[in-house]
Amino acid sequence: MYTNLDNDLSHPHLHLWDVLVIGAGNAGLCAAITAAEAGCSVLVIEVAGRDMRGGNTRHTRNLRAMHEEPTDVLTDAYSFEEYYDDLMRVTRGITNEKLASLTLEKSAELTSWLGARGVRFQPALSGTLNLGRTNAFFLGGGRALLNSLCRHAEGLGVGFLYEAEVTTLRMEDGYCDGVTLADGRELQAKKVITTAGGFEANLDWLAEGWGEAARNFLVRGTPHNTGTVLRSLLDHGARPVGALDQCHAVAIDARAPKFDGGIASRIDGVPFGIVLNRDAERFYDEGEDFWPKRYAIWGRLVAAQPDQIAYAILDSVGVDRFMPSVFTPIREDSIEGLAAKLELDPAATRAAVDAFNAACPPGPIDQSVLDGCGTSGLSPEKTNWAAPIAKPPFYGFPLRPGITFTYMGVEVNESAQILMQDGRPSANLFAAGEIMAGNVLGQGYLAGIGMTIGAVFGRIAGAEAARQLNRG
């Protein structure tokens, strides 16, 4: 094992590292730990400082894992077939079936592998979300997982270089002999594992797929995912995978910060009110399905509205039906007053609410089931949980598209090797995590599968790099 760490961390560019890992998120740490455990000298390069390390892993909470029987952290069973069906349903078949199967099979080992490296999970059957069967929840969330994995990696002698931005991969003919940092330093390595995330924080790049609408997107995760490493890979002939405009985007509170708002900025109230666009018009069925199954389409829906803004409007009954939000809703005693505060046309808002109320069926709604209490005669209809917005005070949430991550990345094979334009694997470049998640997720999303892909391919990349170096 590599030991003379302090020396080389002050001069990391003077050392020929066995493995360079770009990015200290979940995928990068799984790769670094696996390679270090096999005896490689490993340096992790992280663009953020220690406090904000780990990219979007900071904001995650769980991973989705196959299991045949109950475990200490997962209830019941979640078979390969069911997992696979779920994945096919959300991606509509846009996936690399080999890599998808590999991900699902390997997901079964993750909780015990991570647990053995210090990651703690919430016990099964606890918590607010009813995902205890399919998803294992990190105790304290993604940042706690990062702390545990970083500490474990440090114990193995893995070096960490914080506040170091990789600007280019020095590549020739599919071989990468190292990377260049923003400060001009050049690092040399035998193997390079790229786990640098997507490009969702790069609004210019997003605009290539989304047009100018992208300027109004809020970025839910790290501001550092600007896609510099992905761009460098593509420029040097790596084969892209996934569509430029495919991403995970939800409707979040428009008052959230431009970057890093994370989970807390989400709004769960859509099914219990109506959503108007800038012109005070409804544009989609708010009650189409349970929110956990629909929230991920609302980012796109709002993105398609003028100025990429929308407003959820509820009354005092509806506002208590969902989890509290990080920003206090805007509150007024009259619809017109609320509209004015939201900068909507008061008369048009009144008309939209009146039309909706008149189309609601009599009788109470039942939010625990798809209750079929739908409107009649509206366009679009609201098909479930349609209750009049009648009891003041009234509440409004401004909504914007909040982009979580992008899907376009680099194509890889089962050994996490990056494929070049001619279809051959790179001699020494690997990818794991969001930068290659598009291989498995062509579109759609399954909660927690991003972390699963990252951990599975991180481990594969670390093991394959070590194997090629005849370690382990």
Next chain:
Amino acid sequence: MDDLNLARLASAESHEETARIMQICNACRYCEGFCAVFPAMERRRLFDVGDTAFLANLCHHCGACYHACQYAPPHEFAVNVPHTLAERRAASWREFAWPGPLAGLFDRNGLVVAMATTIGLALAIGLMLAMIAPHLFWGVHLGEGAFYVLMPHTVMAGIPLGISAFVILSFIIGWRRYWRATGARWGGLPALSDALRATATMRNLGGDNSGNGGGCPGADDRGSLARRHYHHLTFYGFMLCFAATSTGTLYHYVLGREAPYGYFELPVVLGTVGGVMLCVGTAGLWREKRRMEPAVRPLSRLGMDYAFIWLLFWVSATGLILLAVRETGFMGLALAVHLGVVYAFFLVLPFSKFVHAIYRFAALLADAGEARRSAM
């Protein structure tokens, strides 16, 4: 602005910051597995002054949620739950304190404890010298009643007994004020049993409310159960010393036997074991507190924490010293110092860190009731 208004301002500020942070936490909830604070938060949508006081006193200040927080500084949300709740907690103790005009003693608490110790020592030594012939102070006294050669039992025990009446009254009124302000409700015997168990096991000081926690952060984000273990030593050591005093009282009044008792008699064994546990426990707690992540330590309250820890340490250490020298000419001095520190301990009790035991238990009891009602 006078002190009272400053205190009110501090209360209002600590409440508002707690409410701000709890609104963020309640929309995130990633920390719900850590301790009782987060499930209790999830049972609320809005946080009034009573709610923030309740949650603050439920917090054991382990710091796990700070290290795990995606919104901790330098994030612009600047969430620091342990620090914020510590400020709120300290402010709440001032709000509930009785007699109210003395609540200012919670501020500059290190100085207050130092002064109380001086007063206690002066009282013990002064009384002793006033009541006995000076040569007796340095004399060797053996056998039953040896201590009472230096100070009559009625005086020695009467002073803390008198202070105790005041202390107990203060605790009862504080508890009632807290209970009302937080809107707490009695949850029945099952809830009492839950609260007692949580107190006995310190399950919330383990970084994991499943009860088999991997520990809370010490010097860094690494989990450690050291604070729980040192607290156990302190808590159970204190209880043993309390038992020692109680059995001593029984020996005195029921069996009609006067102290000092033999090394292997119950009051001495209990006191010795308890005293050693207290010394080790308090020293350990002090060390752990010093090692805490600076961002989490309640800097403005450290004086109070350290003062109480050291006072407890010296109560037990001087007791052990007395035991060691009681058959020598230093017995008088050792007894005077021990009594002085004990008097000081009783004097400052309602305005020291000790009150955390009262409000923490009240919070655990209220929480257990709430949790049981919401599970039904």
